[in-house]
Amino acid sequence: MRTLITNGLVVTADGSQPADVLVDGETIALLGADLAGRGVTADATIDATGKYVVPGGIDVHTHMELPFGGTFAKDTFETGSKAAAFGGTTTIVDFAPQTRGRSLREGLDAWRAKAEGKTAIDYGFHMMMSDVNDATLAEMDQLVDEGVPEFKLFTAYPGVLYSPDDHIFRAMQRTRLNGGLIMMHAENGPVIDVIAAGLVAAGTTDPIGHGLARYPILEGEATNRAIRLAEAAGVAVYIVHLSARDALEAVMAARDRGAMAFAETCPQYLFLSLDDLGNGFEGAKFVCSPPLRPRDHQEALWTGLRTDALQLVATDHCPFDFHGQKDLGRDDFRKIPNGLPAVEDRVDLLHDGGVVGGRISRERWVEIMATAPAKMFGMYPKKGAIAVGSDADLLVYDPNRKRTISAATHHMDVDYSIFEGRIVQGASDVVMSRGSVLVRDGAWVGPANHGQFLRRAATDHTRMS
Ligand code: URP
Ligand code: ZN
Ligand code: ZN
Numbered sequence: 001m002r003t004l005i006t007n008g009l010v011v012t013a014d015g016s017q018p019a020d021v022l023v024d025g026e027t028i029a030l031l032g033a034d035l036a037g038r039g040v041t042a043d044a045t046i047d048a049t050g051k052y053v054v055p056g057g058i059d060v061h062t063h064m065e066l067p068f069g070g071t072f073a074k075d076t077f078e079t080g081s082k083a084a085a086f087g088g089t090t091t092i093v094d095f096a097p098q099t100r101g102r103s104l105r106e107g108l109d110a111w112r113a114k115a116e117g118k119t120a121i122d123y124g125f126h127m128m129m130s131d132v133n134d135a136t137l138a139e140m141d142q143l144v145d146e147g148v149p150e151f152k153l154f155t156a157y158p159g160v161l162y163s164p165d166d167h168i169f170r171a172m173q174r175t176r177l178n179g180g181l182i183m184m185h186a187e188n189g190p191v192i193d194v195i196a197a198g199l200v201a202a203g204t205t206d207p208i209g210h211g212l213a214r215y216p217i218l219e220g221e222a223t224n225r226a227i228r229l230a231e232a233a234g235v236a237v238y239i240v241h242l243s244a245r246d247a248l249e250a251v252m253a254a255r256d257r258g259a260m261a262f263a264e265t266c267p268q269y270l271f272l273s274l275d276d277l278g279n280g281f282e283g284a285k286f287v288c289s290p291p292l293r294p295r296d297h298q299e300a301l302w303t304g305l306r307t308d309a310l311q312l313v314a315t316d317h318c319p320f321d322f323h324g325q326k327d328l329g330r331d332d333f334r335k336i337p338n339g340l341p342a343v344e345d346r347v348d349l350l351h352d353g354g355v356v357g358g359r360i361s362r363e364r365w366v367e368i369m370a371t372a373p374a375k376m377f378g379m380y381p382k383k384g385a386i387a388v389g390s391d392a393d394l395l396v397y398d399p400n401r402k403r404t405i406s407a408a409t410h411h412m413d414v415d416y417s418i419f420e421g422r423i424v425q426g427a428s429d430v431v432m433s434r435g436s437v438l439v440r441d442g443a444w445v446g447p448a449n450h451g452q453f454l455r456r457a458a459t460d461h462t463r464m465s
Pocket of ligand 3: 061063241316318
């Protein structure tokens with residue numbers, strides 16, 4: 001099957017040019033001006049006049065079906081990946097969780113089985129590690145060889161996922177040998193637990209307590225500590241879901257001294273704030289960790305994205321229904337499952353707040369939502385590029401179309417939207433994954449289980465400035 005996308009403006013991280021794109025089978029075969037006029041034929045034509053043609057979005061931080069706080073993230077690979085595609089994301093990298101006391105292998109196999117044959121778009125895995133010991137350290141080498149080269153460790157969630165400094169350091173030392181990468185959830189969990197207990201004892205049990213307990217400085221401290229440990233081990237480190245100016249300052253200082261410190265932020269930290277946690281128990285809809293920050297942190301994060309202090313935006317998609325899941329913590333904010341739904345809205349929110357909002361160029365938008373994730377996580381130029389030989393993961397994107405985000409119309413399997421009623425400018429008319437059109441004009445037209453497991457190469461982060 002050959003598809004010719006005509007008359008669009010091809011926008012990549014490197015620049016924009018009017019060009020036609022010929023897709024042959026699963027990949028991009030040809031790129032150039034007026035291909036049809038030059039005799040190139042195809043089985044189907046998509047007219048992209050007035051539209052951008054951009055690489056499909058890549059969301060490198062999702063949690064389909066994650067067990068958390070006595071329940072499970074609501075989206076399955078089937079529902080979550082389809083919702084991602086509706087929103088212009090054509091690749092996800094999910095986190096396979098290790099159960100404490102069990103092997104990494106068991107966790108990875110379980111998550112691969114959940115995803116296999118049910119995922120609409122291509123997917124890879126990082127490993128979430130809750131035990132660092134001789135056995136799991138040895139397993140890390142195998143996983144790197146199998147295309148799962150990143151390991152998320154936590155300085156948060158004591159007693160559940162938390163790792164002490166010596167464990168983190170040992171895992172980092174191992175990545176120096178096997179080429180993997182440590183991803184850090186950087187908040188000072190033990191200190192946060194002390195503050196949270198004090199708030200509850202003093203009568204603050206509402207969701208706002210979640211935001212008040214998790215001080216920005218405790219994210220800054222843990223971020224700095226994680227980076228310093230990585231420097232001591234002589235490796236790169238990647239900070240996930242960076243939310244606070246304090247943490248950004250730690251990353252910037254590290255990069256200024258030449259450390260290999262990389263970081264992502266998430267849409268919720270760019271668009272929402274601590275105020276959203278404050279409306280009685282309604283605030284439970286916005287409970288995630290790190291928490292939403294005071295509004296004045298948002299522009300610091302946008303500046304970080306503009307200047308490449310922050311390399312990319314992922315969602316940390318981890319949805320729980322308000323009714324039946326978030327309300328597990330009605331009497332105590334510490335029992336509210338942590339996580340938000342966002343996988344469907346990232347691409348359009350970044351276009352609207354970033355490009356339409358005048359904060360970043362359209363080329364930088366493509367970079368932070370597709371190209372930089374592909375480069376950081378061993379998928380480039382197969383993914384995240386519009387180039388001959390790259391996978392035909394493409395969006396025909398209307399930069400002018402406006403839509404209103406709502407739980408009534410979204411495809412994520414969750415009973416509310418954190419962006420309810422927000423009007424965004426920019427939407428995907430066509431979403432193509434490896435040459436197959438999955439979504440056209442808001443309707444699903446592709447197979448439900450088109451996605452393939454991505455065996456990703458370990459990345460040499462010393463080559464990334
Ligand atoms: O609140 C969050 N972020 N939930 C998902 C688990 C994690 O820490 O990423
Ligand atoms: Zn986390
Ligand atoms: Zn996460």
